[in-house]
Amino acid sequence: xxxxxxxxxxxxxLTVPYSPERLAKHFELxxxxxxxxxxxxxxxxKNDIVALVTSxxxxxxxxxxxxLPNLKAICSQGxxxxxxxxxxxxxxxxxxxxxxDVLNDCVxxxxxxxxxATARKLGHAERYVxxxxxxxxxxxxxxxxxxxxxxxxxxxxxxxxxxxQRAAGFDMDIRYHNRRxxxxxxxxxxxxxxxxxxxxxxxxxxxxxxxxxxxxxxxxVLKALGPDxxxxxxxxxxxxxxxxxxSALASGELGxxxxxxxxxxxxxxxxxxxxxxVVIVPHIASATNETRKAMADLVLDNVDAFATTGKVITPxxxx
Ligand code: 8YV
Numbered sequence: 001x002x003x004x005x006x007x008x009x010x011x012x013x014l015t016v017p018y019s020p021e022r023l024a025k026h027f028e029l030x031x032x033x034x035x036x037x038x039x040x041x042x043x044x045x046k047n048d049i050v051a052l053v054t055s056x057x058x059x060x061x062x063x064x065x066x067x068l069p070n071l072k073a074i075c076s077q078g079x080x081x082x083x084x085x086x087x088x089x090x091x092x093x094x095x096x097x098x099x100x101d102v103l104n105d106c107v108x109x110x111x112x113x114x115x116x117a118t119a120r121k122l123g124h125a126e127r128y129v130x131x132x133x134x135x136x137x138x139x140x141x142x143x144x145x146x147x148x149x150x151x152x153x154x155x156x157x158x159x160x161x162x163x164x165q166r167a168a169g170f171d172m173d174i175r176y177h178n179r180r181x182x183x184x185x186x187x188x189x190x191x192x193x194x195x196x197x198x199x200x201x202x203x204x205x206x207x208x209x210x211x212x213x214x215x216x217x218x219x220x221v222l223k224a225l226g227p228d229x230x231x232x233x234x235x236x237x238x239x240x241x242x243x244x245x246x247s248a249l250a251s252g253e254l255g256x257x258x259x260x261x262x263x264x265x266x267x268x269x270x271x272x273x274x275x276x277x278v279v280i281v282p283h284i285a286s287a288t289n290e291t292r293k294a295m296a297d298l299v300l301d302n303v304d305a306f307a308t309t310g311k312v313i314t315p316x317x318x319x
Contacts, residue, residue, distance in 0.1 A: 015292040079099060098314060104162045246272060
């Protein structure tokens with residue numbers, strides 16, 4: 001007699017075609033997005049579910065975790081875990097894994113792409129040409145030089161370090177702000193976020209999301225960055241006070257912004273859509289074929305490892 005496989009609750013499809021086959025190797029798959037009544041499925045199968053697949057942008061809250069009494073592992077696609085109630089999961093002995101490192105290059109590439117696009121007004125320039133304004137009226141406005149300028153990195157973790165490498169390639173002066181100084185980097189530490197913003201020409205936000213960094217970048221920091229400064233955010237929209245950002249940009253108190261993330265995605269403040277000193281893109285930092293495959297593969301590897309050894313490979317830090 002074959003014993004029934006334990007069940008895995010999958011909240012969203014993974015971005016590789018072979019995901020169902022890999023996941024079904026160890027588990028009976030419950031693909032929640034296909035269920036006509038998700039709550040009914042969870043209620044009827046709650047005792048069978050030992051693993052859950054989710055993502056950095058799929059809320060995985062205590063209510064769902066508590067509805068699954070035998071849940072032992074949550075495997076998430078994405079490096080951020082602020083959408084998952086990790087503290088609650090860990091308090092119940094549930095392992096939580098994310099997909100760090102495999103996306104560092106793409107996220108850092110986009111951070112620098114946004115910096116260049118914001119400083120050199122690439123979005124505005126595109127619209128200028130497409131609107132047949134070239135040669136038909138006002139000359140296109142001058143931008144801001146990037147090479148040899150000063151960049152402040154808020155959150156010098158693995159992605160922040162990849163951003164610093166790119167900044168070094170542009171001969172930039174690099175300083176950073178963390179909760180604590182690092183002893184293993186050649187960059188200057190700034191204990192005060194406002195002082196870092198006052199010093200910097202560009203401020204790049206690369207922190208984790210969640211309560212610890214919520215609105216860390218406030219009106220005071222934005223004012224310190226100033227009318228010649230620009231802010232780049234590839235972290236989480238929650239890290240910047242978005243109303244203060246819109247106000248500082250509109251008043252000219254802040255020179256520009258390059259944004260990949262927003263407080264209430266996919267909603268983006270309408271005011272940002274009309275500003276020529278703002279570059280806005282739809283949370284695409286890790287959205288390349290190569291990186292999303294690598295992230296999905298790491299989720300599958302975490303699930304395999306949990307099934308065969310009882311331990312995920314890349315657990316999020318204990319909170
Ligand atoms: C995507 C991200 O939103 O990894 C993260 O934390 O924010 C982005 O990579 C995520 O990967 C969605 O799957």
